[in-house]
Amino acid sequence: MNKVKIGLMGLGNIGRGVWKIFEFNKLDIEKSTGYSFEISKVLVKDLKKQRELDIPVHLLTTDPLDILNDKDIEIVVELIGGIEPAKDYILKAIRNKKHVVTANKAVIASHGNELIEAAIQEKVYLQFEGSVAGGIPILDSIKDSLTANKIDEIMGIVNGTTNYILSKMTNESTDFFSALKEAQGKGYAEADPTSDVEGYDASYKLSILSSLAFGTQLPVSAIYREGITKITPIDIEYARELGYVIKLLAIGKQKKDCVELRVHPTLIPVSHPLATIQDAFNGIFIRGNAVGDLMYYGKGAGDLPTGSAVVGNIISIIKKKQCSYIPDFKVNNAIEIQSMDSTICEYYVRIMVKDIPGVLGRIATEFGKGNVSLSSVIQKGEGEPQVSLVFVTHLTNELNVQNSLMEILKINEVIEIANVIRVEK
């Protein structure tokens, strides 16, 4: 049986998952591929650290060059995360004619094109299924199975932490901070939760997903991004009353001459497939012009799920390397990203007002002047000094909404624009 030697860089959660999968499923993988896989070196930070896994000490190294310069290693698996030195290691591996598998969303979202170009030059493969939605094989699907389609739209719940928090807030009516604390207690959120709750993590993943789906490299910096910290139990309750749930969505849409990319909390109808994705699970909804609506659901993180994607990539490279080289990805020209002002959407707007007769009419009039047409209005808490007015608009332009809200803020009885949340159907 042919042997393939693998160099594993990083022995964190996912690294250990990869090790375990090759251990548990060794025989099945050998039987189905005809290859025997051996992790021959493992890059760690500390040789002396106590580890739960029984990895022979002589495999461990703290010197990346022990892997990058090892002529016997065919595949380098980069799982240290972050941009540097990960990017440097990946590039060196590629320049040394090694195939690379990574689950590193930051480096792929930020430098994917450069790394893919290098891989094509050196005729090696660079795969990164684990960088988006853990074990869900969404990149493979876009790249291989859905090639008959023009992808019109992707909407994903791609961050488990925020979905856990929003699920808690929805099902138990807790506020954001209590739900965050619980997520931290369960290990779903980090001590500094910024990357998750402010939508950075989701925007990395959207960059990767939509770059693949729309055949171009879409920079993270160009993605409109809004986190979930402003969502309150009050908004969740109004949403429910209107027939919606609130999810943090990563949205990519192919428009005529541009693409629309945004990450923000979103009202989606309770009947939408994504509305059923609970807790730390991920779900990716994709619409192709042939296949119609598809949704994938699964674990978006974790040692074994993400390890499943990494090992799947390793096996796929081993199959491909028997062929003459065909690039996995194409680096195409840039497509323009639509400015957020031009986005067409429905909007949920909650405004705090003094409860004085006529204020609803004044606000509605301003919306009308701004060309924002309303589909529903809820007014509650009659007789209290401050009340919430909730408006849902018909499809309208972001700029019109923002301009109308500026005018509405000038109305005397208006205390604040409490929240503005986009609606998708």
Added chain:
Amino acid sequence: MNKVKIGLMGLGNIGRGVWKIFEFNKLDIEKSTGYSFEISKVLVKDLKKQRELDIPVHLLTTDPLDILNDKDIEIVVELIGGIEPAKDYILKAIRNKKHVVTANKAVIASHGNELIEAAIQEKVYLQFEGSVAGGIPILDSIKDSLTANKIDEIMGIVNGTTNYILSKMTNESTDFFSALKEAQGKGYAEADPTSDVEGYDASYKLSILSSLAFGTQLPVSAIYREGITKITPIDIEYARELGYVIKLLAIGKQKKDCVELRVHPTLIPVSHPLATIQDAFNGIFIRGNAVGDLMYYGKGAGDLPTGSAVVGNIISIIKKKQCSYIPDFKVNNAIEIQSMDSTICEYYVRIMVKDIPGVLGRIATEFGKGNVSLSSVIQKGEGEPQVSLVFVTHLTNELNVQNSLMEILKINEVIEIANVIRVEK
């Protein structure tokens, strides 16, 4: 640009979908593959039939040999359905060194092994993603993306007709025959609905799915099969009360030394991802030992969704044929299929009885004697001459349940065993 000539056998619903996709997405497909695809011959039954599509008349033929013996045709797409002459055409195409794509579940479920062996002998590819769940790329996923996993379990809603009927019955409390009639009116069910409502269609698909997932050929004839004609609104209502919905599931489980295969109506918890699959949509739930729980949701039928799978297969073959030949599938040894008697399941049992004090006790005693342990009991309609008693068991053995029911039928006050439905979680 390299040209690939395709022979299309059959111009029904899916055949027209394939034609349309190559028409609509021509430029995108050429750009992403570097190949130009041409459907150069189309096998039809009647040359003179009026067609909605604008297909040049000189492409049409009624003679299959015009395609099978055409040296320029590299890929034959078989979409005539049924076993013969489809099987004969596929074999001839393979023997003439042509790659074959089909969406024909009957021929693959019944003769997959033989056809795959022939393809391996001739070093051509045979692909059939469209044969299961339309456009959902579930076979590709099992075959390519999830190779790091041992698949433990598959549960699928793979028949849109029955899911439409059960959704109607659940959401509108109609009975089976009214729902069937509506499905027929909408074109979701055929005039003779036997194949769908009796579970034959689902068992073909289960055979294909589980053959791939468990690495063997599992004959349709060995699959336990039960349709949905006995499901009543009463059962659906009791299920709801107990926290379940009723779906027709195709279930495949890997056991220690065998596999468990069955198609039958099933109670699943409302919180199960499959419970949310409504109307004619398909959903496939799969559990791998690394990736954990995954679910795919999408359109299980239709010209463009199934066409998406067929064209995806065509493109994948074109990529593969540039390499030295590696078989797509392996034909492995047989795995034993567990006898239905040995199945371990929970059961929902509804029994009609005369409402006489003590009957519940007598029935419960018989279950106990038969080693069937109960988890809940519902008794309703007190005072009426006939009442329903509903029992849900703990995990138990099929044979024990069947034996207990034989004894229960002997109890004087028992009128009939109205329904027995398995429960999955």
